Amino acid sequence: MTAKTPIHDWHAAHGGKLVDFAGWRLPVSYGDGVIAEHLATRKHGGLFDISHMGRFAVRGPQARAWLASLLTNDPGKLSPGKAQYTLISDPAGRPLDDAFLYQQKPEQYLLVVNASNHNKDLQWLQQHLADGVEFEDHSARLAMLAVQGPDSEKLLAPLLAEPLPSTGRNHGGFNRLGSVEMYVSRTGYTGEPVSFELFLPWETAGAVWDKLALSGAPLGVVPVGLGARDTLRLEAGLPLYGHEYREDRPIMAMPTAKLGVDLNPERGDFLGRAALEGQAQALASGQYGEVPRRVFAVAGLAKGMMREGSEVLAGGKPLGELTSGTMIPAWQFAGGLPGDEHYNRPLGLALLESGTQVGQEVEINYRKRALPGRVVKSFTRPLGRYLEPIQFDGGAK
Numbered sequence: 001m002t003a004k005t006p007i008h009d010w011h012a013a014h015g016g017k018l019v020d021f022a023g024w025r026l027p028v029s030y031g032d033g034v035i036a037e038h039l040a041t042r043k044h045g046g047l048f049d050i051s052h053m054g055r056f057a058v059r060g061p062q063a064r065a066w067l068a069s070l071l072t073n074d075p076g077k078l079s080p081g082k083a084q085y086t087l088i089s090d091p092a093g094r095p096l097d098d099a100f101l102y103q104q105k106p107e108q109y110l111l112v113v114n115a116s117n118h119n120k121d122l123q124w125l126q127q128h129l130a131d132g133v134e135f136e137d138h139s140a141r142l143a144m145l146a147v148q149g150p151d152s153e154k155l156l157a158p159l160l161a162e163p164l165p166s167t168g169r170n171h172g173g174f175n176r177l178g179s180v181e182m183y184v185s186r187t188g189y190t191g192e193p194v195s196f197e198l199f200l201p202w203e204t205a206g207a208v209w210d211k212l213a214l215s216g217a218p219l220g221v222v223p224v225g226l227g228a229r230d231t232l233r234l235e236a237g238l239p240l241y242g243h244e245y246r247e248d249r250p251i252m253a254m255p256t257a258k259l260g261v262d263l264n265p266e267r268g269d270f271l272g273r274a275a276l277e278g279q280a281q282a283l284a285s286g287q288y289g290e291v292p293r294r295v296f297a298v299a300g301l302a303k304g305m306m307r308e309g310s311e312v313l314a315g316g317k318p319l320g321e322l323t324s325g326t327m328i329p330a331w332q333f334a335g336g337l338p339g340d341e342h343y344n345r346p347l348g349l350a351l352l353e354s355g356t357q358v359g360q361e362v363e364i365n366y367r368k369r370a371l372p373g374r375v376v377k378s379f380t381r382p383l384g385r386y387l388e389p390i391q392f393d394g395g396a397k
Contacts, residue, residue, distance in 0.1 A: 005051035006143050006205040010213075016225065022115035024052040027225035034227035035329045041190060041232055042331060042387060043338045044220030045149030047212055048229060050189075050197075051205065054118035055138045056125065058109040062132030067109060069270050070128055071101065072251065074262040078103040083170040083185055085260040087251055088113075088121060093275030095245045097121050098260065102172060104183055110199065112144070114241045128271075143205030145198045147212065148190040148232075150385040151219045156196060159215060160184070164196075177211065180204040189229065191236020193382045235328050235347060235379050236387070237297050243308065243323045244295050244349055252279035253294045253351070288354040293320055296356055296375050299392045300346030300364065304371035311365045312350050312373075319362060320352035328379075330389035338386060345389070346371065347379050 003024045011018060016027030026049070029037060040046060058067060067075045073086035080103055088096040097117040102110040113121045122137055129135055147156060157164055161176040165186050172185030180200055188195030200208060213223060224232075230240070239245050239254050251257050251272075263277055275290075282290035300306055306325030313319055325348025331338035348364070356375055364371045380387045 003052070005049050006202050007049040007051065007209050010206065010209060011049070011223075014223070016223075019226070021226060022052060022118075024115060026052060027223075029225040029227045030223055032222075034225070034231065037222060037224040037228035038231050038235075039329050039331060039342055040220060040222045041149045041192070041224055041228065043150065044222075045147060045151045045155060045216065046190070046224035046228070046232075047209070047216055047221055048146040048148065048224050049209065050146050051143040051202075052115040053139075053144050054113040054115060054121060055142050055144065055199070056111045056113070056122070057134075057136045057138045058111060059107055059134040060132050061107060062130055063107050063109055063134075066130045066133045067101065067111070068267065069130075070125065071099070071270065072257075072261040072272065072276065073101070074264065074267045075101060075103070075109070076267060077262070080105050081165065081171060081173050083172060083187055085256070087245075087257065087260050088124065089251055089270075089272030089276065090247075091272055091275065093251050093272045093279055094247050094249065095241070095251050096124060096247065098239065098241060098245055100187060102183070102185060102187075104172070104174070110138075110183075117241060141202055142199050143202045145200070145205065145209060145212070146188050146196065147198070147216075147221070148188045148192045148195045149221065150192070150194055151221055152192070152194045152196055155212065155216050155219055155221050156184070159211065177208055180208055182208075189238060190232040191238060191380060192387055194385050231326060231328050234324050234326065234349065235330075235389070237349065237378055237380075239295070239349070240324060244351075249293075249351075250279045250291050251276060252283060253291050255295060283354070286355070291354055293351045294354045294356070295323060295349050296352050296358075297377065297379060298322070298325075298348045298350045298362060298364065298373050299376045299379065300348075301372045301374055301392060304346055304364075304369060305366050306346045306348040306364055306371065306373075307366055310348070312352060313363045313365065314356075314360060319356060320350050322348040322350045322364065324349045325364075333383070333386075333388050336383055336386075345392075346373075
C-alpha cells in the first residue's frame with residue numbers, strides 16, 4: 001500500500017504531479033515544472049515535503065555509546081543543538097545507508113535515513129539494540145519539511161517564536177510556529193548556504209505547510225517536488241543512495257564519505273572500522289586495491305545529454321560510467337547576484353578509476369553520441385547567501 005504524507009492533499013489540490021516513490025505518493029513537480037522549481041530555489045527558495053524520510057528516536061544513558069558503535073561518524077563530537085552527516089556500515093565497509101544524526105537534548109538523538117532503506121535500517125538497528133537505549137520509529141509521528149535557499153531566513157524568521165539557530169551548518173534548536181512546537185536545523189539536501197529542516201508533529205504539518213507556502217509566495221519561495229530536489233542535489237555534488245552509494249561498493253568510493261567517517265584512534269571501535277581503515281589506507285597510498293573506483297564530478301563541455309549508465313572514456317579507453325547525470329539549469333550571475341537569464345549544462349557524477357585526476361578530459365557516450373567533458377572538483381561554489389554555478393570552458397548554454 002502506498003503511503004501519503006500529511007501534505008498529500010495539498011499537493012494534489014495545487015497541481016502536484018504525483019508519483020509513487022519509495023512506497024510513498026509524492027509530487028515530482030508542480031505546474032511550472034522542474035526547471036522553474038530548481039531556478040526558484042537557487043534565487044529565492046524552495047519548500048519541500050520530505051516527510052517520507054525515515055526518522056528514528058534514540059534516547060537513554062547509553063544512546064551515545066550505542067550510536068558510536070554503529071555509525072561511521074563520531075556522535076561524541078555532538079552536543080545538544082548540533083547535527084552531523086554519518087553512515088551505517090556493514091562489517092565489510094559497505095554502506096547500508098547514509099544518514100543524518102541530530103542531537104536535540106542530552107541523551108536524546110534523532111537519526112534520519114533514506115525512505116527506500118527505512119525497513120532495512122529499522123531491522124538492522126533493532127538487531128543491534130543494547131541495554132540503556134530507547135529506540136523508537138517516529139517516521140509516522142514526526143513530519144519533516146525543508147526550506148532551502150537564499151531567502152529561507154527571510155521567510156522563517158518572522159514566523160517563529162524564537163530566533164533561528166545560530167549561523168553555521170548543522171546548528172539547530174527547538175522553536176515554535178504559532179502553537180506548533182518543532183525542531184529547526186540548518187541542514188538540507190540542496191547544497192544551499194542557507195537551509196533549514198523542520199521536524200514537527202505529523203498532525204500539525206498541514207497547517208504549517210499552508211503558512212509557509214502562503215508567506216513564501218511573495219518572496220518567490222515555491223513548493224518543490226522530487227524532480228528539482230534531485231537536480232539540486234546533483235548540482236551540489238551530493239550522493240543519492242542506490243546511485244552513488246550502493247551495498248556493493250566501498251563507502252570511501254564516495255568523496256562525501258570523508259565528511260561522515262571518523263577514524264580518529266581515540267573514538268574506539270565501531271562496525272566496519274577495520275574495513276574503512278583499509279579503504280582509507282588504499283586511497284592514501286595510491287595503490288587503490290580496496291577502492292579501485294571512486295565517484296567524481298564530470299561536466300559536459302558542449303550541448304548534449306548525460307544519463308546514469310552512460311560510459312565515460314579517456315583517450316578512447318573505458319574509464320567508468322555515470323552514476324547520475326542530467327541537464328541542469330543555472331542562473332547567469334553578475335555582480336555576485338543571479339540575474340534574469342539562465343542557461344543549461346550537462347552535469348553528472350561518475351564512478352571512475354581511482355587514479356583519475358581533476359582536470360582530466362573525458363568523453364561521455366549517450367545513445368551513441370559522444371559528449372566532450374571534464375572531471376572537475378565541483379559544479380558550484382558558495383557566494384554569500386547564494387550558491388553560484390561554476391562555468392566551464394566550452395560549457396553548454
